[in-house]
Amino acid sequence: MQNLNYQLFMPTVKQEIAYQAVSTERVEHLIDVFELRGLENWNPQGLSEGQKRKVGVASIQAMNPDILLFDEPTVGQDYRSLTLIIEELNRINHKYPLTMITITNDTRCDHLLGDYALWMRDGQVYETGDICL
DSSP states (O other): OOSGGGTOOSSSHHHHHHTTOSOHHHHHHHHHHTTOTTOTTSOGGGSOHHHHHHHHHHHHHTTOOSEEEEESTTTTOOHHHHHHHHHHHHHHHHHSOOEEEEEOOOTTTGGGSOSEEEEEETTEEEEEEEOOO
């Protein structure tokens, strides 16, 4: 969901990430990757928008899904957090056979979030093509 306030419902960051996680090791890895160590016992609703976004991305990745659908995953991120998210998404995309669909207006990193793109304006596709990674 684009509004993470509707998605985050567990009482702590760690419980949110662990909710449907494949393992506790995956949870711990994602807490470290997204630099959430020290926030594990915080209520996700008390975090900044950027931190909430990282918790949301981590909680989805913790499930090791076959398909990832992201709506603006980089909103509210400073450069460091943006880099962490992109690196982890690309790492899992190369490690596991999965489909990743990302909806973004973020031209800082749109070319790093996939290998094929559809560009839209006013609800219409005006260009398609491969993305050079």
